[in-house]
Amino acid sequence: MTLLFPNRSRSFDDVRKVVRFLGYDGMFEVRFFVEAAALAKTSAGMSETDYLRAFDAARPDIQEAATRLYHPKRGTTYTLTAADLG
Numbered sequence: 001m002t003l004l005f006p007n008r009s010r011s012f013d014d015v016r017k018v019v020r021f022l023g024y025d026g027m028f029e030v031r032f033f034v035e036a037a038a039l040a041k042t043s044a045g046m047s048e049t050d051y052l053r054a055f056d057a058a059r060p061d062i063q064e065a066a067t068r069l070y071h072p073k074r075g076t077t078y079t080l081t082a083a084d085l086g
Contacts, residue, residue: 003030003067010055012036012048018079019055023066031077032066038082061085 003023010021018033039054040046046054055062065084 003070005063005066010052012051014048019051021055021062023063023070025070025072028072028076030070033077033079034062034085035079035081038080038085058085 003025005021005023007022007024010019012019013033016033017036019036019039021032021034023030023032034055036046036051039051039058062080062085065080066078069078069080069084
C-alpha cells in the first residue's frame with residue numbers, strides 16, 4: 001500500500017514541542033511528529049501559530065520525508081527531525 005495524507009489537520013503539542021499529523025497506509029493510521037526545531041529557523045519567540053504556519057508552508061517536503069521514513073514493519077509512530085527534512 002501507499003502512504004497517503006488525506007487529512008490536512010495538524011496540531012501543535014506544546015509539551016513535546018512537535019507538530020502532529022496523520023498518514024494512512026490503507027486502513028492503518030500512522031502518526032507522525034515533526035520536531036518544532038525542524039520547523040523553525042529560530043525558536044526564539046515562536047508561537048503555536050508560527051509553528052503551524054511553518055508546517056503548512058513546508059507540508060509537501062514534510063510529507064515527502066514522512067513517506068521516505070515510513071516502513072510498515074517498523075511501527076505506526078514516527079518523529080521527523082531537521083535531518084529528515086534537510
